[in-house]
Amino acid sequence: MTQAWHLVCKADQIEEEEARRFNYAGKTYAVYNTGRGHYASDGMCTHEKAHLARGVVVGDFVECPLHQGRFHIPTGKAKGAPACIDLKTYPVKVEDGSIFIALPQDE
Amino acid sequence: MSEVTATDAQSSGVVCDERQLKTLARRSDVPGLRHLGLWILMLVGSGWLLHLSLGGAAVIPALALFGTALTVPAYSLSHECSHGTAFRTRWLNESVLWLTSLIYMEGPTMRRYAHARHHSYTWMQGKDVQMPFRTPLTPKGWLLEISGIGQYLYDAEHMARNALGRFHPDVVDFTPPSELTKLKWEARAMLAIYAAGATATALSGALWPLVYLVVPRLVGGVAMQLFTIIQHAEMEENTPDLRRSTRSFATNRVGRFLYANMNHHIEHHLYPRIPFHALPKLGEALREQLPQPSRGLFATNLEVLRAVAQRTFGKRRGLTGERAL
Numbered sequence: 362m363t364q365a366w367h368l369v370c371k372a373d374q375i376e377e378e379e380a381r382r383f384n385y386a387g388k389t390y391a392v393y394n395t396g397r398g399h400y401a402s403d404g405m406c407t408h409e410k411a412h413l414a415r416g417v418v419v420g421d422f423v424e425c426p427l428h429q430g431r432f433h434i435p436t437g438k439a440k441g442a443p444a445c446i447d448l449k450t451y452p453v454k455v456e457d458g459s460i461f462i463a464l465p466q467d468e
Numbered sequence: 469m470s471e472v473t474a475t476d477a478q479s480s481g482v483v484c485d486e487r488q489l490k491t492l493a494r495r496s497d498v499p500g501l502r503h504l505g506l507w508i509l510m511l512v513g514s515g516w517l518l519h520l521s522l523g524g525a526a527v528i529p530a531l532a533l534f535g536t537a538l539t540v541p542a543y544s545l546s547h548e549c550s551h552g553t554a555f556r557t558r559w560l561n562e563s564v565l566w567l568t569s570l571i572y573m574e575g576p577t578m579r580r581y582a583h584a585r586h587h588s589y590t591w592m593q594g595k596d597v598q599m600p601f602r603t604p605l606t607p608k609g610w611l612l613e614i615s616g617i618g619q620y621l622y623d624a625e626h627m628a629r630n631a632l633g634r635f636h637p638d639v640v641d642f643t644p645p646s647e648l649t650k651l652k653w654e655a656r657a658m659l660a661i662y663a664a665g666a667t668a669t670a671l672s673g674a675l676w677p678l679v680y681l682v683v684p685r686l687v688g689g690v691a692m693q694l695f696t697i698i699q700h701a702e703m704e705e706n707t708p709d710l711r712r713s714t715r716s717f718a719t720n721r722v723g724r725f726l727y728a729n730m731n732h733h734i735e736h737h738l739y740p741r742i743p744f745h746a747l748p749k750l751g752e753a754l755r756e757q758l759p760q761p762s763r764g765l766f767a768t769n770l771e772v773l774r775a776v777a778q779r780t781f782g783k784r785r786g787l788t789g790e791r792a793l
Contacts, residue, residue, distance in 0.1 A: 379490065408584070409584075409588060415486070415489075416741070417490075417493045417494075417495065417741050419495050419556060422558075424552055424741065426739075426740075426741045427476065427584075427587065427588070427740065427741075428551075428580075428583075428584040428587060428588075428740070429551045429552040429553065429740065429741060430584075431552065431558075441552060441558075442577050442580040442581060442647065443580050443581050443584040443644075445644050445646055445647055446644075
């Protein structure tokens with residue numbers, strides 16, 4: 362499946378250990394700055410409907426704001442109950458001071 | 469895309485600046501380590517008083533003091549750790565969670581899933597699995613809860629059923645199928661630890677586990693229930709507004725320490741990602757939007773008991789919690 366890069370925001374708009382919501386074509390994503398890199402995942406927690414951009418980023422992990430289910434940001438793996446289903450992740454690049462997310466072409 | 473869940477800040481019509489929430493939500497090990505250190509000091513101090521009191525009349529208040537010092541923080545710290553908010557360092561959080569869960573007597577994973585359901589559907593009949601008693605509360609129900617017997621029966625039933633793999637329908641409902649095996653082995657591990665302790669005690673003839681663990685835990689269970697029963701008892705049911713279903717109360721420094729600031733219970737339910745040490749600041753930030761906290765631990769318990777008594781004797785209908793905001 363082909364992918365296309367989409368501009369999310371300026372890199373300095375996401376501070377270290379923060380996340381930002383990105384909506385595109387009817388879907389929502391969370392874009393993270395862990396301090397060690399920028400990453401992106403599906404926006405909604407896989408446990409219940411809460412947006413992870415409102416969650417707490419702790420190092421390489423994000424905690425859902427609702428029940429503090431934990432995910433490893435770079436891999437999307439669920440690492441703490443009540444989260445047990447992994448998040449889908451997406452490639453991210455930082456170019457010329459801006460963050461881009463790669464999404465499947467038809468999204 | 470709708471993100472409204474059953475009970476949270478949005479469903480309650482409460483707003484707070486996101487930047488402020490992010491600041492308040494920041495994780496740190498320092499407050500949790502300080503809290504843990506003070507708890508250990510409290511246990512050593514009150515345990516020493518208990519030791520000195522053995523054999524005399526002073527053993528009763530000493531037992532009540534030590535039991536309270538053991539059980540109430542075990543509850544509040546295990547609750548905080550189950551949210552993952554007590555410490556920034558995960559292994560520290562999980563270690564303290566396990567230790568305090570052994571005292572509180574509920575498996576960590578079971579706690580996380582049951583408590584998540586409680587947060588999603590706070591005080592909603594048929595959905596909130598942590599509604600511990602039939603409502604309206606009867607005098608018998610109140611006694612069962614305040615004595616701690618209600619909790620022991622609930623925990624014993626679930627731990628036994630989980631260990632056998634014969635899960636209660638509620639547990640099957642709120643636990644993803646892939647996690648049920650974990651629940652089973654966790655219950656087995658806890659029961660094995662309890663059995664090993666009991667066996668070692670019986671074989672050695674040592675009394676200290678009874679004197680410093682079992683009996684204080686039972687006595688302290690009453691103190692714990694005084695804190696926890698007023699979280700939601702006699703508040704409005706089946707409402708998405710946490711300000712109607714949940715109670716915050718004012719208490720002194722000792723109460724706030726024992727309860728890890730969970731007297732800010734409405735605030736905790738509105739934003740569960742805020743760690744215990746930041747709850748007073750959150751309370752300040754939300755003050756204009758929240759009802760006045762109830763007066764004191766004992767006064768609030770009397771309020772609940774009065775409502776139960778008045779309803780039993782036909783002088784009051786409905787719940788006490790329906791009040792103007």
